[in-house]
Amino acid sequence: MILQKENMKRFCSADKITCYIITVLIIITIIGAVIIILNATPPPDPPAWRYECQQNRCVKMELNQSNIDTAISLPVCRLFCGENVPVWPKPTETIRLDPSTVRIKKSGINFRRPSTRSVDSLWSAIENRFTNQIEAKVAHTTGLKDEGKNLIIKFSVNESSNYNLESYTDERYKLSLSQTSNEAIAEIKAETIYGARHGLETLSQLIVYDDIRRELQVVAEGEISDSPVYKHRGLLLDTSRNYFSVESLKRLIDAMAIVKLNVFHWHITDSHSFPLVLKSHPDLTKYGAYTPKKVYTPESIRDLVQYARVRGVRVLPEFDAPAHVGEGWQKKDMTACFNKQPWQDYCVEPPCGQLDPTVDGLYDVLEDIYREMYDYFDSPDIFHMGGDEVSTGCWNSSERIQKWMLAKGWKLEEKDFIELWGYFQDNALERFDKVAGRKLPIIMWTSHLTEKPFVDKYLDKSRYIIQIWTTGADPKVQDLLELGYKLIVSNYDALYLDCGFGGWVNDGNNWCSPFIGWQKVYDNRPDKIAGQYPSQILGSEAALWAEQVDEYTLDSRFWPRASALAERLWSNPDTTWREAESRMLMHRERLVENGIGAEALQPEWCLQNENDCPIIKSGA
Structure with a gap:
């Protein structure tokens, strides 16, 4: 120490400025260390409560020095109680x-x-x-x-x-x-x-x-x-009506992985916007994206597909056609009733727009879209071609379409427009098959085309899977099952998670109100909808259409309600939501723990006092 002091004196006498700087730095370091020590958070006091398993429920008891050695915490109690x-x-x-x-x-x-x-x-x-x-x-x-x-x-x-x-x-x-x-x-x-x-x-x-x-x-x-009961366990998110960042989509997939959901159905484009960047047709994004930043590039899509793969989630791409097409197509002259008013005469919500199946060049553009999507999404083994909410009134408002149909000897009645739709679907499918180089299963939404007597004329049941969005009790569902079609269930009365919010094209509430609680999602059984044809149900998806949601409200709209769907599809238990409630409350905490902004279901008191909140019916 003496030698060090002597060396320091000689150094300081030689270079006083440097010496002062070093001294100040040493003092600052010492002060900083003292502050860290003084501000270090001491270990927390033990909680006031312990838990005992009584009659298959965790009961809150006082924790004190006399029982602390044998006390059980709530998470540990919930592992084994019941x-x-x-x-x-x-x-x-x-x-x-x-x-x-x-x-x-x-x-x-x-x-x-x-x-x-x-x-x-x-x-x-x-x-x-x-x-x-x-x-x-x-x-x-x-x-x-x-x-x-x-x-x-x-x-x-x-x-x-x-x-x-x-x-x-x-x-x-x-x-x-x-x-x-x-x-x-x-x-x-x-x-x-x-x-x-x-x-x-x-x-x-x-x-x-x-x-x-x-x-x-x-x-x-x-x-x-x-092992899972159903192979297809999914969530649908629409990213056209409002844009969602890739980071928010990754957070969604993180939550899906926690509950073993395995399909992210990406409804990536619609009439509202075209955020999908295509090298072959950059004008679709140029005129269709909300801003140049609100797009999905090939690189970001491939990154998301790989991110999902790590989490056991397949990304199912959808290109919805021939309806739900508008923004981005302005320069191509391939649409009908684009943004036409009054919109309610031509589509179910603004802006309107449908592809014109009579334009020969349309199918070359579709082939380019399919080719790039097939590449971006890592050669998926199944593809969604939409087919939702085609308006015959839209097509009938086009003089070009009318002339083309009349020249073929058709009339302008509904069955003739269904035939036009079938013509489109055949040509679009031919182009997709050319891109894929094999005949993949194709999913389409329920529509007029999936009804009798059209469905088995235009949609081969060995090739097409029908996704149900009507109510689970719709007799047309049984028609499809009797004809031998395989189905994916997304009945809006239990699985449309955008329902129950304020109207946006009128006052009051939106069209599919009321709000759907997790209990209804949990008790929605695909096997009951299937009746005597359970093997034809591939699984189910909950859907979130994004008219009134964006990435800032994404978590709470999906979670924990989507978790109820996950358990229904993975194990399909014979019990109802009531049996699952205490586990659901703990599970919601797990979602939050992992950074998911899941909606609170009850006061935290109910979590800590198991089964003391639900109404007990008389005689129960």
Whole structure:
């Protein structure tokens, strides 16, 4: 120390200015360290409450020094109390969880994956996401005790399986939990990496933060075998009426992954705007996007498709035609009734617009659109061609269309316009098949074209899948099932999540009011709609049409209502929403924990006092 002081004196005498600067920096550093120490947040006091499992419900009890050693926190109590495993969506097959937990280190999570170098980046992304989810459990806490056993996660996957994510990808998994003297072990076995991903998602829900002991705990022993009831479990988002940033779409897909929804149906264009950037036809975006920044480029779409793949979600592109087309097409002279007024005579909402099937050059443009979409969306194994809300009045307002039809010997009656529609669909499908190089399944909305006697004349049931948007009780649904068509259910009376808000083309409420609560979504059963044809229901989608929503209100419109759909489609339980309520409240907290702005369902008091809020009917 004396030598250091002597050296400092000699240095300062030689260069006083530098010496002063160094001294000041040292003093600032010392002061900063003192401030950090003084302002360091002390470990929080333990909560005032502990929980006991009584009659299959977690009951709040006082926490004090006499019982703190054996006290159970609410998250731990909910792991084992009652007959239902606290996983959302509810698993479908074998469930065995021994009622004990083991303390694990957040820093001690290790993965052991198959040696498949070609998909190492996919495995790494899946593992990183899991690590982030565990981090989120303690992100808003202080004083975490990072002590306990290492968590070893072992994956076993059929290495000969297809690593593409497709409509019929095997999503089964088996999760086994055990422990040794110094390790907690989670083994996940699956046919595919996507089944393994689902198993990892379930594991994340069996790890909780114990706020009494300020530590992470995982179920010590147990086993879950699980697989989905329905293959097609989706959400539809319309990004034409209002624009949504790619970041908000990624957040939507993050939430979908938490509940094992596997299809993001992207209704990317409509008559309101054309945000899809096409190299072959840049004018569509130039004149159709709201601003040059509110667009989806090829790069951003490919990035989103890969982001979704990591989360077990397929992106299903839709190009809706021949109706719902307008902005962006101004320079092509290929539309009818574009922005025509009064709009209610030509379409269901402004602005109006439909493609003109009589223009020969139209099909060359459609082929270009299909080619670029097929490329952007990584050669999807299924495509949505729309077909929604075609107006014969729109086509009949075009002198060009009238002359073309009369020249072919047709009349101008409804059946003739349906034939014009069939003519369009045949030519559009031929161009899509040319692009794809194979005959993929095609989805179309219910419409006049899907009704008797037209549907089996124009739409081959071996090729076309019909997406139902009418009510579940509509007799036309049974007509389609009797004819042998496969269906995707999106009945608006239970699955249109934009319903129940104020009108925007008139006063009062919007057309499909009232608001649809999560309870109605949960109790909407595709198998009941199917009747005696359950095998023809591929699954279901909840839809969010964006007239009155944008990225700033996206989360609360979808969540947690979409989670109710997820459980209905994954396990299709025989019980009603009432049985699921306490799990739903915990699940909503999990969504928020992961950065999803899910709507609050009840006061937090109801979360902490299980089953004390719902009305108990007399005699129950």
